Amino acid sequence: MQEKKSHYNFEEYDDPSLYDGENESYTSDIPLLLKWASLTKGAIIDIACGTGRATIPLARQGHHIIGVDVHKGMLDEARRKFSDLHLEIDWVQQDCMDLNLKIRADFIYTVGNSFQHFLTNEEQDKLLDSVSRHLNSDGIFIFGTRFPGAEELVSTGTEEFWQTYEDAESKLQVDVFCISSYDPISQIQHNTTIRKYKNEAGEEVKEKKTEISLRYVFPREMERLLSMNGFKVLNVYGDWNENPLTGESKEMVYVCQKAGGNQ
Structure with missing residues (x-):
């Protein structure tokens, strides 16, 4: 079966209002993100931010968020929702596999199982390289993906x-x-x-x-993938409530740290 490249994998997001109607009420990931955001100084980068489902709640708590997405329609909807809010958010249209933000952060995250949109080994490596280049040494990267049960x-x-x-x-x-x-x-x-x-x-x-x-990525495969790209896994959870990962889990949530001195 021929692989479909992620750049042509946007059909589900062509109607941002439809996406919001089905996903905007999901908030399980917000508490963990806020927990780590509270330990962070400076701007926080939200990769594949979509319409700002996680971006806006963190900004409401006083954090400066840079929301990045390659999909113009999703960002336009995010800007529309943001227009009446006095929050410190920068919306940036860029490919997450080739970020060039002219900034480094202590904390980067991506939610909504966005990691699964990078369909090949090369795309996964490019994403993690982009994250690493924009993280300070010992910076934190958090993401979730569905468990391949x-x-x-x-x-x-x-x-x-x-x-x-x-x-x-x-x-x-x-x-x-x-x-x-x-x-x-x-x-x-x-x-x-x-x-x-x-x-x-x-x-x-x-x-x-x-x-x-x-x-889909299996747990041992993910450990090796992250290690080869210069990340140390601090914790891996079976959900965003920080419960242990088990064979019955529905998702995997990774809290990773960029290796110190890896510039």
């Missing part, structure tokens, strides 16, 4: 129900389904997300499909 990687080829929510604009009920196909050689899961819009009578009035591909 057996249930996560099972490919049934059938529609599986994910969630229901109300679309903010149309006020229609949206039932969200997903069809997944996992390639064990590339470790990439190809997903089709199907959104079925229903009126008050429960009649389907619209259907929208989007495609996205996600790379």
Whole structure:
């Protein structure tokens, strides 16, 4: 199966308001980010910031945040939400694999399982190199990614129900389904997300499909990947509440430190 390059993996994000409707209420990662932000001096860099789901809450606590994303539409939505807020945020459109921010930080993070969008070994290395170049020595990098458990990687080829929510604009009920196909050689899961819009009578009035591909990394593989790119793993958790990583975990949350003296 041919790998899909991450630069062409944006279909899920072409409608920022749709993305917010499904994801903006998620806040489980914010407390851990605030914990480390409180120990940080200077600007904090939010990589693949999207529409600012995590950027804005940290800025509300008085932190200067640089939100970086390659997707113009997501950044435009972030700026729109930010426009009436008196917060210290700089929104920057750049490729996270080739950052050039003219600044170094003590703390960089990326959330929303964004690490999975870097589909090849080369892309993962470029991302981590970008992070390292923008971190001060002993700086902290935090990110999360889905745990490659057996249930996560099972490919049934059938529609599986994910969630229901109300679309903010149309006020229609949206039932969200997903069809997944996992390639064990590339470790990439190809997903089709199907959104079925229903009126008050429960009649389907619209259907929208989007495609996205996600790379899975196994724990021992991740340890080696981070070490080879100059990072020391301080902690790895099974969720953002700092619970231990187990075989039953749904995600992996890494707190890493740039090796001292690695400029």
